Amino acid sequence: MEVLLPHSLEEALAIKGERPEATPIAGGTDLMVDLNFGRLRPAAMIDLSRVAELASWQQEDGHVFLGAGLTYATIVKEMPEFKPLVQASRSVGSPQIRNRGTVGGNLGTASPAGDALPVLAAYDADVVLRSRARGERSLAWHAFLTGPKKTAIAPDELIIGTRWRRLRGPGSFSKIGTRNAMVISVAGLCLVVDEENGAVKVALGSVGPTILRATEAEQQIAAAMTSSGAWQDSSITITEQVIDEFGSLVAAAAKPLDDVRGTAAYRRHGCRVLARRALIWALNERRLPAWL
């Protein structure tokens, strides 16, 4: 085995072009486990942890670009205005894991339990990829995540980061697990409200082969808010019946399996509970006065 240590993105892309079989490693929080247990023996690895270009984030033209090398600890520290992303980041692993783990790693590993992924799905984020030979391209999150631990990345490409249109409106990330740290989600949910477009977006993690959007539930709640006038007047009450129906539709969107962390039935129930809570939080937050 060989470990290559590029110091710039240019150098990293050149190496990936020449050695497409080389496995990129950033925080190592997934890959090192497989290496330590002898399940992974790549011919070569490319260390991306010293590629400074990947470890930053910017806002431009109403969009946010988050570099693949940004750690969860940095997101928690530097991006407080992106609450669902911060909540998801804070729920990853432990302080030690959050100091190393990166969003690019979550994307590259493409586990349905990756906690940043439901947030990126709810944001309708694109994944930005680059190769030395063909330059840059962007794929919608659902075109990038093609299955459990499967992505549409080409062998000579690296994940550069993720980009989304900045939304105005409340939102949250929540997850179910056995304790408040070091939890691989049994179910995870991100809900965001897009006030400008009168839309509610709900994404689910750990309850299907990849991240899922609950589109029927999204349409149901947006329509209920339109017909009741709640988009214009946040003081208008959304009935319990509408909230229950929303929870049922979110639960119906899950495609869970039984596994060591939970049964399919428990996961589906969990989605219903998370969905109801997230919706109630968002509706309450919409009612807060603007000066708060």
Place this chain on the structure above:
Amino acid sequence: MVVRVKVNNEWREAEVWPGASLLTFLRDRLGLYGSKNACEQGECGSCSVWLEGALVCSCLVLAAQAHEREVRTVEGLMADERLHPIQEAFVEAGAVQCGFCTPGFVVAVAELLQKDPTPSPATVREALSGNLCRCTGYQKILDAVSLASSRMRGGT
């Protein structure tokens, strides 16, 4: 491959298998046995060290990733052959039973108190959420944190 790391303020180098972790490098190549090898999957925190000033599980860092970088281990906490106040607090509070998790906890507490000398109980629990102890039931460890916090601020 040859990996060269500044460990506890001293440059050290050794030959290591390129797929080896920083933990393996520290223990098996440099003879620094303070950082413990327990779970090898980032669950237990027994191998916690600082890499470029950030607390990490050294089992989840490739030794090569630490090449030409700075690492501080639990061995770096002692000064002039004297225990660090956090280590003394662990001994006095009875926060050590089998002792296997202790170096990781001591390092995590040092990281916490360096950033927040008077942490709230919730902050302490979150800061130590990446370290597992299977003996003490944690209460004595939390007692040791309060004791260390007060000692380090000049109390008794």
